[in-house]
Amino acid sequence: MSLQNPIPIRLKEARKKVTLSQKALGIRIGIDESSASARMNQYEKGKHAPDIQTLKLIAEELDVPLNYFFCEEESSAKLACLIAKLSEEERQELINKLSGSEES
Template identity: 35%
Template structure:
């Protein structure tokens, strides 16, 4: 009987969802992640697969590259909860002025909750 696959990590689930939202395969995302002169393109799809399955965690520089490729904030991938991750996505879609307003509102909500 084959060994069970590891449970996907939160980062892996978010990465997979973002990749699929772009309509890309693991190989396509992996190719975009590699440096243009990288001779070892055969590791592209397996690398993304390992990240998505939680077998390996990408370093911060790689997370930042992935985020840029997927047009998402890097913080989304490392957020501590799904609610915080979703808030990051929503806020990142706003204009800078609206981001400041959203932050002020969140601060007001937090101060009321502390009382």
């Protein structure tokens, strides 16, 4: 069983959610205007993978956590986005709740 790279799927999904074109996203993260569209297209098609620094810039621009791009299941991707919006205190509460070690 071969695992599909989740990055192209998540990238396209997040970009469309914020209604940015491939070119606009590429330009916003600092790719030259003449190659921005083609490069983003290659990332979304899985022909090339962005390096981690580029992926961080994309995540910031699309307002998703970096780990979102590595989620294979849709539910994990949604959880990653929701958890990223929580405060540190709220995250700790969630960890406690999920691990069954909630203090009463």
